Amino acid sequence: MQINALARATGVDIETIRFYEKQGLLPAPARLDNGYRNYAQAHLERLSFIRHCRALDMPLADVQRLLGFVDDPQGHSVNVDELVDEQLSRVRARLKSMRALEKQLLQLRSRCDGEHGDGEPCGILTELVSAAHGEACACHAAT
Structure with a gap:
């Protein structure tokens, strides 16, 4: 073929x-x-x-x-078992990382209810701009 x-x-x-x-x-x-x-x-x-x-x-x-x-x-x-165990460890580490990412996004999402009046800033954008300026944000704890 x-x-x-x-x-x-x-x-x-x-x-x-x-x-x-x-x-x-x-x-x-x-x-x-x-x-x-x-x-x-x-x-x-x-x-x-x-x-x-x-x-x-x-x-x-x-x-x-x-x-x-x-x-x-x-x-x-x-050692096929060892290869699969190593892959399983990598997957588990990524899952842990993805759960942390989900938590961060949920914290960020909680800053906005989706309804904005004229001139009212979006809480999500405010948080992202603050983070860009090196300030603490809802999704990342202050250090």
Whole structure:
């Protein structure tokens, strides 16, 4: 199959497929007489594997390690559990950060009820301008 068919079948952008080839994640396909890439079922399966790992937000280096293990389980010492635990730690750290961000935005949002009279400043904008001037704001505690 050609690259556009592979892209459609996997939902992966053509430029991303080419990037994965350059990075060695996806082996180079055979070429047809006209020079077009000719991807096989194995490419589709490997690209689907990569896409699934990336959907789990795994770094490409970890995906590369996992692929090495898939390709040669005896020759690679990859602790898959450890890789997943590390990814889980990264996700948990981001969740903690996102909860803190949510709290900050809620504090900022509480400064405005959405109704402003003529010339009445928006509490959110007032807070953001204050923060831009280095002053304490509702979303960041004074230090």
